[in-house]
Amino acid sequence: MAKKVLVTGGCGFIGVNFVRLVLEAREDWEIVNLDKLTYAGNLRSLDGVADNPRHHFVKGDICDQHLVESLFLEHDIDTVVHFAAESHVDRSITGPADFIRTNIFGTFTLLEAARKHWLDRPRQAGGDECCFLHVSTDEVYGSLGATGYFTELTAYDPRSPYSASKASSDHLVRSYFHTYGLPILITNCSNNYGPFQFPEKLIPLAVNNALQGREVPVYGDGGNVRDWLYVQDHCEAIVRVLEKGVAGESYNIGGHNEKRNLEVAELLCDILDRKAGPLPSGQPRRQLITFVRDRLGHDRRYAIDAGKISSKLGWTPKMTFDVGLEKTVDWYLSNRTWLDAVVNGSYRQYYQQMYANR
Ligand code: NAD
Ligand code: TYD
Secondary structure (H helix, E strand, O other): OOEEEEEEOOOOHHHHHHHHHHHHHOOOEEEEEEEOOOOOOOHHHHOOOOOOOOEEEEEOOOOOHHHHHHHHHHHOOOEEEEOOOOOOHHHHHHOOHHHHHHHHHHHHHHHHHHHHHHHOOOOOOOOOOOEEEEEEEHHHHOOEOOOOOEOOOOOOOOOOHHHHHHHHHHHHHHHHHHHHOOOEEEEEEOOEEOOOOOOOOHHHHHHHHHHOOOOEEEEOOOOOEEEOEEHHHHHHHHHHHHHHOOOOOEEEEOOOOEEEHHHHHHHHHHHHHHHHOOOOOOOOHHHHEEEEOOOOOOOOEOOEOOHHHHHHHOOOOOOOHHHHHHHHHHHHHHOHHHHHHHOOOHHHHHHHHHHOOO
């Protein structure tokens, strides 16, 4: 069915992969891509799709009520896929204010615009089926010990300013369903990896550092576990939830790929040794791995039970971790201009602030 989709944060990592997938796979969907272009948003990630007539980029803030409402009106938006957020846990520890503003107030602003446009007045045109899909994280569920999985019924227990702000936004979104009948969907996914990820997150940071022969920082004892999900699998899951999900419900999305951080760092070093040639020093890149001071409040393990989306909507991830990591490294190696541009300027300051004397 044709859709007019407001994608927020469509110049960030997952958003841009979603925009690319939809433009290719859904010929009758039109996208309005609202992005503030913070440090994490990158117009270069839209190269090759920016001029597609079904894609309209708008630079702006999701907290700007006037702008958001005018976009709903102008484009008669019937679907929201809400990615825009401050997304990095370490930044939320050093500066939580932006997380509260964008993740909570920004989500509220979008919800209000959807409520006004979809429920308070008759719509101008388009299908009757509206939908507000809120993209959230498994981090709202807290931290697991050695066993167990997060299901959609796991109690919320966020433990960082980032996850607390995402949990707050999930609660707000759900409240608009129960209070106003706004047709919402929530997805809670595990750690994504793949093309276009900003090198503040573990995988692209390790790739960038190991490529240049710089130390690969591993927090604490390297034993923290994440459940890695290839970004394209995630974006396909979002399309599935949009098309088949039941309003008011949430769906966990995971990769069935639990790995310890140290193991991830080692795999990446080995792949780079093979693909990028040896370092000038001749040392294997594994020797670059350096244990550094742990993150405050570092969640030990995340693991998703994706049984609901599999049994109810028929989605399972296709990518294996070995192949996904190879593809990811290949992408960074063939997109050195993209990578070199994002690690310039303010990134250097960030790196210095986060990692010097750690
Ligand atoms: P990202 O940090 O790469 O991109 C965020 C995008 O949002 C950027 O383009 C940025 O410019 C934009 N943005 C930030 N503040 C904005 C504002 N006030 N107004 C408009 N645009 C703004 O994030 P990502 O990794 O692509 O994550 C997307 C969503 O998925 C987030 O909501 C995040 O919480 C969630 N999520 C991500 C992961 C992951 O592993 N990356 C895992 C689970 C959930
Ligand atoms: P990250 O990619 O920041 O995602 P999240 O915190 O949302 O899970 O981190 C993934 C894991 O890797 C997490 O346990 C923290 C760890 N980590 C490191 O060990 N070194 C690093 O330089 C970074 C950025 C993360």
